[in-house]
Amino acid sequence: MAAPRTCGLWSYCGRGLSRAKRSCGLPGLRSSSLWGPLGARLLSQEKRATETHFGFETVSEEEKGGKVYQVFESVAKKYDVMNDMMSLGIHRVWKDLLLRKMHPLPGTQLLDVAGGTGDIAFRFLNYVQAQHQGKQKKQLRAQQNLSWEEIAKKYQNEEDSLGGSLVMVCDINREMLKVGKQKAFDRGYKAGLAWVLGDAEELPFDDDKFDVYTIAFGIRNVTHIDRALQEAHRVLKPGGRFLCLEFSQVNNPLISRLYDLYSFQVIPVLGEVVAGDWKSYQYLVESIRKFPSQEAFKEMIEDAGFQKVTYESLTSGIVAIHSGFKL
Numbered sequence: 295m296a297a298p299r300t301c302g303l304w305s306y307c308g309r310g311l312s313r314a315k316r317s318c319g320l321p322g323l324r325s326s327s328l329w330g331p332l333g334a335r336l337l338s339q340e341k342r343a344t345e346t347h348f349g350f351e352t353v354s355e356e357e358k359g360g361k362v363y364q365v366f367e368s369v370a371k372k373y374d375v376m377n378d379m380m381s382l383g384i385h386r387v388w389k390d391l392l393l394r395k396m397h398p399l400p401g402t403q404l405l406d407v408a409g410g411t412g413d414i415a416f417r418f419l420n421y422v423q424a425q426h427q428g429k430q431k432k433q434l435r436a437q438q439n440l441s442w443e444e445i446a447k448k449y450q451n452e453e454d455s456l457g458g459s460l461v462m463v464c465d466i467n468r469e470m471l472k473v474g475k476q477k478a479f480d481r482g483y484k485a486g487l488a489w490v491l492g493d494a495e496e497l498p499f500d501d502d503k504f505d506v507y508t509i510a511f512g513i514r515n516v517t518h519i520d521r522a523l524q525e526a527h528r529v530l531k532p533g534g535r536f537l538c539l540e541f542s543q544v545n546n547p548l549i550s551r552l553y554d555l556y557s558f559q560v561i562p563v564l565g566e567v568v569a570g571d572w573k574s575y576q577y578l579v580e581s582i583r584k585f586p587s588q589e590a591f592k593e594m595i596e597d598a599g600f601q602k603v604t605y606e607s608l609t610s611g612i613v614a615i616h617s618g619f620k621l
């Protein structure tokens with residue numbers, strides 16, 4: 295399927311929702327009595343292989359997707375205000391730094407996976423627009439004998455103001471996308487933006503489509519992180535860049551203790567008071583603790599085929615930005 299180009303388009307990735315049925319167990323092996331001790335061992339291995347975590351809880355891989363869906367369905371309307379309250383606005387600085395690292399030029403085709411309410415997409419559009427306007431100003435200065443109508447036309451053409459850039463926001467959750475689309479409408483974003491319902495583990499895009507793939511605070515929620523990374527690699531063009539902003543491991547013992555106190559004593563309370571949802575915010579802090587360290591995640595990215603993988607820890611390692619290239 296070619297990447298859709300219009301704003302407001304909804305594409306449905308049906309394949310993604312059926313992935314739960316694709317167990318990595320042993321098909322047809324049902325009765326340990328038939329197979330004796332070997333069968334019993336294989337069965338228990340099968341069970342273990344399909345178990346994962348949802349925060350600190352052990353759940354089956356089939357269950358996890360549904361539970362994560364419920365969390366974001368429940369928090370969608372309060373998602374943005376909660377982020378500002380929990381982080382005192384610091385999440386905005388982290389997202390700005392992600393864009394600065396990306397440094398997209400006009401014409402960039404970005405896929406923002408787990409893009410939710412559009413924070414990365416809007417920053418991308420602002421950034422490329424500023425880049426493009428800077429470039430246009432330089433060109434205009436060089437062509438000094440243009441009429442004022444020609445100059446005004448150059449500034450008014452909205453499509454042109456992005457220099458052909460596009461951001462595709464892909465998320466598995468309808469409610470998060472709904473909030474994002476409303477935000478886009480309220481803020482007047484139209485050109486260069488599309489919304490697609492889809493699963494990070496089975497992206498509804500052809501191979502070699504995008505210049506940049508971003509995932510911000512999303513990969514921690516995915517059941518099979520390795521599959522999501524392989525999909526990121528598949529849809530990027532050769533030379534394309536993978537960028538991930540995610541919670542990570544705090545490297546200062548004092549900050550780590552304070553952060554733990556803050557996470558477990560304050561965040562669920564805020565979740566309850568502001569969003570009426572303790573459990574989702576308890577899941578948030580637990581899922582942060584289960585996510586691999588900077589180094590371990592770097593190895594996972596390399597295992598998916600990315601090269602020149604690096605990371606930068608921010609705010610003492612509360613979050614990190616990982617970067618890799620498909621070469």
Ligand SMILES: COc1cc(O)cc(C/C=C(\C)CC/C=C(\C)CC/C=C(\C)CC/C=C(\C)CC/C=C(\C)CC/C=C(\C)CC/C=C(\C)CC/C=C(\C)CC/C=C(\C)CCC=C(C)C)c1O
Nearest residue numbers: 373376377380381382384385511552553555556559574578
């Ligand atoms: C369901 O899943 C999700 C839902 C979502 O809404 C979002 C996400 C994805 C997440 C984001 C997009 C970002 C969200 C941001 C965070 C989770 C917060 C990240 C945390 C920070 C930036 C601050 C880190 C805090 C520290 C390093 C420790 C400093 C803390 C203290 C001095 C307070 C220590 C706490 C206690 C002793 C417990 C008792 C205290 C009280 C009851 C008083 C309440 C205190 C406060 C409200 C203080 C708040 C202070 C800060 C935020 C400090 C910020 C300053 C710095 C980092 C320098 C998602 O997946």
Ligand SMILES: C[S@@+](CC[C@H](N)C(=O)[O-])C[C@H]1O[C@@H](n2cnc3c(N)ncnc32)[C@H](O)[C@@H]1O
Nearest residue numbers: 366408409410466467470493494510511512515
């Ligand atoms: C914490 S939010 C991040 C939203 C946004 N990127 C931001 O930085 O504010 C996590 C998002 O991941 C999405 N998500 C979880 N599992 C997913 C999956 N398998 N595929 C695509 N999106 C997923 C959720 O629906 C949610 O919108």
